[in-house]
Amino acid sequence: MDDATYSHEGINPSCGDELTFSVRMAADGTIEEAAFVGCGCAISQASADMMSDLMIDKTPAEAIALCELFKRMIRGEETDEELLEEQLDEAAMLRDIAHMPARVKCAELAWRTLQEMLEAHGGKDD
Secondary structure, eight states: OTTOSEEEEEEETTTTEEEEEEEEEOTTSSEEEEEEEEEOOHHHHHHHHHHHHHHTTOOHHHHHHHHHHHHHHHTTSOOOHHHHHHHHGGGGGGGGGGGOHHHHHHHHHHHHHHHHHHHHTTGGGO
């Protein structure tokens, strides 16, 4: 991404998935563009792609809340399908990963990386 406002590297040491996630912030404080580069399994790549699309036009606080919701879903802690589909859109399709513990870290890699990046730049207070 050209002119990224923030970039952050995420690694899943258990399987070797890695990515660098970048966002460009708009003048109004929302995420104008989100992109990633990296390598890993199909689950980590699909999850990162879905998340990138979902985060456009979100404030950092909204994005962090979505990351938290996704992580609760992927760990089997949030099962309200209507809420998940409303908030997470197509990323809600990954909810069955909760039944595959070895793949949870793959699915949440991008979400954890984005959350860490936004929190490091004061996103919780936005």
